[in-house]
Amino acid sequence: MTVTTCKSAANAAAKAAPDSLQQRYQALLDGHDPSSAAWLTEQLTRAQSLPDDLPDTPSQLQAWSANHAAQVAQGYAHYLEQRRQGAPRRYFSNRAQALWFLQQVAPTKAVDGAWLHSTLSHWDDPRYHGLITTYLEELGAGDPRCNHVLIYRRLLSRLGCLELAALEDERYLQGTLQLALGQHGEAFLPEVIGYNLGYEQPPVHLLITTYELAELGIDGHYFQLHVTIDNAASGHARKSLAAFQQLCPREGAQAFYQRVRRGYRLNDLGLDTPSLISRFDLQAELFAALERKRVFGQFMHADRCRVQNRTINQWLAEPGAMPGFVAALQAQGWIKRGLDPAQSRWWALIEGPSAPMYGVFTAYEKQLWHDWIAADWQPPIRRVAPGTWEAKLTFDAVPGNPMAADGIPALIARMAGDRHALPEGLLATQAYCRATGLDQEPAH
Ligand SMILES: [Fe+2]
Ligand SMILES: [Fe+2]
Known part of the structure; x- marks a missing residue:
């Protein structure tokens, strides 16, 4: 067998048997x-x-x-x-x-x-x-x-x-x-x-x-x-x-x-x-998420942002520096662990529609931050009975609901071009989110 046929046989075998x-x-x-x-x-x-x-x-x-x-x-x-x-x-x-x-x-x-x-x-x-x-x-x-x-x-x-x-x-x-x-x-x-x-x-x-x-x-x-x-x-x-x-x-x-x-x-x-559930490690997950994010953020911050005499960009440029960075945020009082995260300035930077860093962290990443900051502090229980979110789904016309009376196609029409920015379009967008179940829950 020549080297080439050997190679192509190996390739075929690799194709036939996925390696993960x-x-x-x-x-x-x-x-x-x-x-x-x-x-x-x-x-x-x-x-x-x-x-x-x-x-x-x-x-x-x-x-x-x-x-x-x-x-x-x-x-x-x-x-x-x-x-x-x-x-x-x-x-x-x-x-x-x-x-x-x-x-x-x-x-x-x-x-x-x-x-x-x-x-x-x-x-x-x-x-x-x-x-x-x-x-x-x-x-x-x-x-x-x-x-x-x-x-x-x-x-x-x-x-x-x-x-x-x-x-x-x-x-x-x-x-x-x-x-x-x-x-x-x-x-x-x-x-x-x-x-x-x-x-x-x-x-x-x-x-x-x-x-x-x-x-x-x-x-x-x-x-x-x-x-x-x-x-x-x-x-x-x-x-x-x-x-x-x-x-x-x-x-x-x-x-x-x-x-x-x-x-x-x-x-x-x-x-x-x-x-499987018991394998979860909150701190390791948070640091891993930050490490993944680090490379994308390293040129995004103004040099006047400094934590412990280093610019944010300098912190983010260094592989493995995230635990040190988080410790520095804590030392400078940006993060107060063991309390309601609402009391940490850092949380206000990342959570909420008007937060300066809105959208930087995914909902899951924000939850990691939230629970890591909260540590032993437990938020009040807000029980959601099974089926509560799903019960709001309409998928189609709902009698008595003026925004959904014509069903989802009518909502979609109101969300086109720049019409979604009109009052009617905003309501249609909200109704679409509810009807399809594609709106998001806030982190808490
Ligand atoms: Fe089943
Ligand atoms: Fe099933």
């Missing part, structure tokens, strides 16, 4: 990842060695599911009791941690339901109807108010977190598995059933997450929705069990069940949710 999960995730989304079946087999082998809590025989599955649901209910009751007795939040010590978590799981949430895609072609076989119904419900049957992927994207958008910072590659693992199962569902039907069985049993952390997001002023509708729609009595959890019972062949049931178990274990590849 993120690349494979993207390739699957784009519909061309020829090596994903082999990759899925590898992951199943990896999952084989993990323990699982499934019963030894399929006949016990019903009892297993009921027991799981009872344990979750008990675990949640215990959590609520602890909270009543004054225990702090279990997962999110501040709002920044919640926003961080929502971004970390975004690649998975962006393909919610994908593992069931291949079932759609079996619409004429009633044994598949439970799985198909589950998939259609993930898609909200095409209604943008109910489409799980859109609900999650609206949530990120309202929080100003649509632009994801670079995530660790492993954050793409579950999403990639889901896409691969969806693409190869014909060859991996028992594994799809098993994965579905695991994914659709609501875990206790789902309930706690919903509760704590509400407390942090974040609409946990996406999570609350999964508590209800995945329920074990009649929801996706129940359907996941029925699908197994209907599709498990009489001949070779045990072998089929072993493959179902392998698929089930795929859910446990990668970090579990509570461990």
Whole structure:
């Protein structure tokens, strides 16, 4: 083999096998990842060695599911009791941690339901109807108010977190598995059933997450929705069990069940949710965000701005200087840690529509600043019940609302050219933001 053919063979192999999960995730989304079946087999082998809590025989599955649901209910009751007795939040010590978590799981949430895609072609076989119904419900049957992927994207958008910072590659693992199962569902039907069985049993952390997001002023509708729609009595959890019972062949049931178990274990590849949440490091996140921003800001400041005898531009020119810079801001009294951030001059520079540095920091970065400055000071709780933000969405004409009476197209017409700057245009813009859920929540 010549060097050139060697090279082109290597190139072809590189193309066939993406070298990161993120690349494979993207390739699957784009519909061309020829090596994903082999990759899925590898992951199943990896999952084989993990323990699982499934019963030894399929006949016990019903009892297993009921027991799981009872344990979750008990675990949640215990959590609520602890909270009543004054225990702090279990997962999110501040709002920044919640926003961080929502971004970390975004690649998975962006393909919610994908593992069931291949079932759609079996619409004429009633044994598949439970799985198909589950998939259609993930898609909200095409209604943008109910489409799980859109609900999650609206949530990120309202929080100003649509632009994801670079995530660790492993954050793409579950999403990639889901896409691969969806693409190869014909060859991996028992594994799809098993994965579905695991994914659709609501875990206790789902309930706690919903509760704590509400407390942090974040609409946990996406999570609350999964508590209800995945329920074990009649929801996706129940359907996941029925699908197994209907599709498990009489001949070779045990072998089929072993493959179902392998698929089930795929859910446990990668970090579990509570461990992921506990990895958050507020100060490290803040300094990393500042380091990313540093290069863009280093020529933007007037030389009269000085902190501890260095100009801001000098501070920003030096790699790794951000912790020192923040310490200097503190030493000069610009930042008062442990108090309401509103009492820090620095906060007034970055937050609010008339702040001199308006727009320099994203909503997430501002939350990092806010919570780092606040430290042990806790803002008053502003509970947002799940569904509050979503309930305001109209998507279409709302009788009685003069601005939305003609629906979104009329609003869009009023937002064209320079018409949006007229009083009517300003109202139309506000109505458009509300109707589409694309307005942003302030940091607090
Ligand atoms: Fe879902
Ligand atoms: Fe579901």
